[in-house]
Amino acid sequence: MSAAGAQGRAAPAVPGSPRLFGILDAALRYSPLLVLVAIWEGLGLSGLVSRQMLPDLGTILSEFWRMLVGGDLLYNTARSLSRSFSGLALAILVGLAAGLAMATARPARLLINPVVQIFYPMPKSALIPVVMIWLGLGDASKVLLIFLGCLLPVVVGAYNGARGVNPFLIWSARSLGAGRFEVLREVIVPAAMPEILNGCRTALAFSFILMVSSEFLIASDGVGYMISSLGDGGIYPAMFAVIFFVAAIGFAADRIYTAIMRRQLRWRNA
Amino acid sequence: MSALRQAPAADGAAAPGASGIRIDTVTHAYRSPGRPPVIALDRISLDIGPTEFHALLGPSGCGKSTLLYLLGGFIPVQEGAITTPKGRVTAPGPERSIVFQNFALFPWKTVRENVLYGLRKSGVGREESEARARDFIALVHLTGFEDAYPSQLSGGMQQRAAIARTLAVDPKILLMDEPFGALDAQTRRVMQEELRAIWQRSPKTVVFVTHDVQEAVFLADRISIMSSRPGRIQHILDVPLPKERGEDTLESREFIQLSEHIWRLVREQAVAATRGRL
Ligand SMILES: Nc1ncnc2c1ncn2[C@@H]1O[C@H](COP(=O)(O)OP(=O)(O)OP(=O)(O)O)[C@@H](O)[C@H]1O
Ligand SMILES: [Mg+2]
Numbered sequence: 124m125s126a127a128g129a130q131g132r133a134a135p136a137v138p139g140s141p142r143l144f145g146i147l148d149a150a151l152r153y154s155p156l157l158v159l160v161a162i163w164e165g166l167g168l169s170g171l172v173s174r175q176m177l178p179d180l181g182t183i184l185s186e187f188w189r190m191l192v193g194g195d196l197l198y199n200t201a202r203s204l205s206r207s208f209s210g211l212a213l214a215i216l217v218g219l220a221a222g223l224a225m226a227t228a229r230p231a232r233l234l235i236n237p238v239v240q241i242f243y244p245m246p247k248s249a250l251i252p253v254v255m256i257w258l259g260l261g262d263a264s265k266v267l268l269i270f271l272g273c274l275l276p277v278v279v280g281a282y283n284g285a286r287g288v289n290p291f292l293i294w295s296a297r298s299l300g301a302g303r304f305e306v307l308r309e310v311i312v313p314a315a316m317p318e319i320l321n322g323c324r325t326a327l328a329f330s331f332i333l334m335v336s337s338e339f340l341i342a343s344d345g346v347g348y349m350i351s352s353l354g355d356g357g358i359y360p361a362m363f364a365v366i367f368f369v370a371a372i373g374f375a376a377d378r379i380y381t382a383i384m385r386r387q388l389r390w391r392n393a
Numbered sequence: 394m395s396a397l398r399q400a401p402a403a404d405g406a407a408a409p410g411a412s413g414i415r416i417d418t419v420t421h422a423y424r425s426p427g428r429p430p431v432i433a434l435d436r437i438s439l440d441i442g443p444t445e446f447h448a449l450l451g452p453s454g455c456g457k458s459t460l461l462y463l464l465g466g467f468i469p470v471q472e473g474a475i476t477t478p479k480g481r482v483t484a485p486g487p488e489r490s491i492v493f494q495n496f497a498l499f500p501w502k503t504v505r506e507n508v509l510y511g512l513r514k515s516g517v518g519r520e521e522s523e524a525r526a527r528d529f530i531a532l533v534h535l536t537g538f539e540d541a542y543p544s545q546l547s548g549g550m551q552q553r554a555a556i557a558r559t560l561a562v563d564p565k566i567l568l569m570d571e572p573f574g575a576l577d578a579q580t581r582r583v584m585q586e587e588l589r590a591i592w593q594r595s596p597k598t599v600v601f602v603t604h605d606v607q608e609a610v611f612l613a614d615r616i617s618i619m620s621s622r623p624g625r626i627q628h629i630l631d632v633p634l635p636k637e638r639g640e641d642t643l644e645s646r647e648f649i650q651l652s653e654h655i656w657r658l659v660r661e662q663a664v665a666a667t668r669g670r671l
Contacts (some may be wrong), residue, residue: 291497294467299511299562300487309510313501390501390542 178360187364195349196368203345204372206262207334210269214326218274219319222281226315227307239278247272247329248336255341265337265345272333273326280322284315317391320384327380331373413443413566413598414464419473421459433459435623436473441615443478444596446589448603448613450655452663456624457602458494461568464600465491477566487515490564492572494602496555498543504530504554505539511562529557532587534580548575556584560591566598573608585611589638606659610652611638618655620662628658 160180167177190196224231225239250268258264288311296310312319338347346369353362416439422430433456441447449457462468463475466485475482477489490511498507505526512522530539533553543551552575559567573581589612592599603609609616610632618628634647642648 289497290467291493291495292499294462294465294485294491295493295497295499295558296510297467297485298465298487298490299558300514305514310499313499316501390544392544 175357175359178363182360183363183367186361187368190361190364196346196365199344199346199349200368200372203334203338203347206265206338206345207269207330209262210266210333211273211326211330213266213270214273214330215277215323217270218277218322218326219281221274222278222319222322223285223307223311223315225278225282226285227311235278239275239282243275243279247333251337251340260341260343264341265334268337269330269333272329276322276325276329277319278322280318280320280325281315284318284322285311287318288314317388320387324377324380324384327376328373331369331376335369413445413477414439414441414600415474415476416440416460416464417474417476419460419463419470419475421456421463421468421471423459432623434463435625437624437626438473439617439626439629441598441600443598446592446599446601446612446614448601448609448616449619450603450606450609450616450659451619451624452621452659453604455619455621455662457619458570459624461491461570461600461602464566465489465568487511487562488564489566489568490559490562491568492552492555492559492570494570494574496543496548496551498551498555498558500543503540503542504535504546504557507543507554508558508561511558515562525561526557529561530554532560532591533557533584549577549580552576553580553584563595564597566600567592568600570602571604572601573603573605581608586639588612593636606655607643607652610634610648610655611642616655618658618662620665627662630655 163177164180166172167174167179187196221231221235225235226232247268250271254264254268254271258267292310292314293306296306301309334345335347335350338345339351342348346365349365350362350369353359353365416437419434419437420432421434422432424430437456437460439447449460451457459468463470464482466482466489470482479486479488482489499510502510508526508529509522512525513519517525527536527539530536533556535550535553535557538546538550538554543554546554552572556569556572559569573584576584585608601609601612613632616628616630616632617626618630619625620627630651632651634642634645634651
């Protein structure tokens with residue numbers, strides 16, 4: 124990297140250690156969570172809500188530790204994640220193909236667009252009973268449900284991204300010798316990447332929601348199943364431990380995803 | 394710069410007869426629903442020689458970009474025909490490369506990757522491509538910014554990167570839409586001399602759009618002066634200056650006289666255009 128100018132503009136001068144600054148910054152940003160913790164504990168101690176319903180965080184933590192060490196939690200988490208990532212991966216593959224086809228070929232647009240418009244606002248969890256009848260209680264039904272739920276955000280992201288490509292970029296590539304397929308791969312897809320990645324981010328969140336809600340209803344393992352069976356059994360501290368753990372995993376997945384996304388798109392605000 | 398300097402020397406004389414581009418009564422209208430069509434070009438006819446440097450001069454909105462897009466094959470020819478030695482122009486092709494008015498660099502590629510794109514497409518090997526990219530980036534004075542993304546560059550720098558990307562593939566027909574519009578006066582002068590030199594070393598058809606009369610006279614063999622609404626070619630002038638042009642060309646009597654003459658013709662068009670709009 125010899126571009127002094129490029130680097131100079133990319134990195135703003137931050138006094139002190141950038142790493143320490145980053146940690147402090149993150150700590151500060153998430154400090155409002157402490158207020159929630161205080162409210163939780165306060166409500167519990169005040170007696171307004173029974174401790175049964177709002178177990179103290181210490182008990183929840185120790186329950187969490189017990190399930191973690193026992194292996195229960197990790198096993199069920201692995202089962203759940205494998206379902207949600209299978210569904211998500213499938214949705215990204217199919218969604219990208221459908222969205223790009225719609226953006227670049229009129230027949231595909233005429234065929235797929237009405238389907239997308241009708242199914243977009245529909246809550247995918249409404250399909251749980253149908254999918255259960257079709258595919259039974261195994262993994263396939265949950266993967267299909269997650270796939271269906273994640274599909275449309277990807278389709279819409281790819282479609283909007285690809286439609287919005289600056290035509291001059293396509294013309295440039297064509298006049299530099301690119302064929303139609305090369306234009307798709309080398310111009311349309313990278314140009315649409317910001318919207319594609321945003322669509323996939325929405326899909327990632329949907330995959331967690333559908334994973335848990337489908338496991339509530341049709342499963343004999345997984346974190347959703349854990350939450351519902353612990354709840355049914357009245358074992359609330361353990362139930363809350365699983366709920367918080369799922370929330371933490373979802374949060375971590377989103378953070379990792381946005382970090383990757385920022386890296387992919389560093390050309391935008393470099 | 395070695396690869397550039399080694400290119401075969403030749404004089405840019407237009408061989409009479411053989412046509413680089415033949416534009417035959419081309420009319421182009423932009424139509425949008427619910428509005429009267431805009432006649433951007435009205436029966437344009439023009440023959441440009443295979444090694445001619447042709448400048449298009451005219452007021453804003455007279456259809457210069459539209460004509461260039463038609464030559465590039467980016468928009469379909471509605472009426473009339475455009476032919477090159479490769480036949481009718483119906484689609485873009487690598488023998489006709491363009492520098493767009495708005496640069497159109499790939500924003501996700503660095504300067505080097507942008508310049509390499511066309512080279513790799515034209516089948517030039519990796520090492521040769523890298524060397525040519527380096528040369529052309531140096532030519533447009535962007536050495537040191539190879540790894541910068543377009544968003545990190547000023548408008549003038551982006552424009553120079555776009556010029557390097559297009560020149561690097563050495564097209565038979567070079568289309569340039571106000572390629573120096575975003576440059577400061579000094580850089581502009583240097584680029585004009587470089588472009589003229591490149592064209593003399595590697596003769597090709599150049600269609601060069603500009604607002605700048607002196608730029609047109611300095612660079613071109615022939616100049617078309619256009620009028621707007623509807624876009625027409627009003628005058629076609631020869632530029633009887635020596636092939637070799639440099640600082641002293643700008644001070645020569647012929648240059649100054651021709652520039653003034655063309656200024657008057659352009660002014661007439663501009664005044665007419667303003668009247669038409671009022
Ligand atoms: N996509 C479009 N839709 C409708 N009208 C258009 C479109 N593009 C250009 N025009 C019209 O066609 C005419 C010619 O436009 P063009 O861009 O070719 O002009 P130009 O000579 O390149 O101008 P400038 O010097 O400002 O770049 C203008 O009157 C413009 O309003
Ligand atoms: Mg223009």
